[in-house]
Amino acid sequence: MVDVVDPATRSRMMAGIRAKDTHPELFLRKGLHALGFRYRLHVKNI
Secondary structure (H helix, E strand, O other): OOOOOOOOHHHHHHHHHOOOOOOOHHHHHHHHOOOOOOOOOOOOOO
16 A cells, blocks of 8 residues: 655654543543552553
8 A cells, every 4th residue: 555645744643643641541540540440551560
């Protein structure tokens, strides 16, 4: 598949996309915390 966007435009587009800590994710995490749930992210020893 051919990319129809030039590299500079693609870079700007990708820079605006968040991979983590998005608004819905933070909303859910804050809600769970308010309900008393405690957890850790990216635990290595599972």
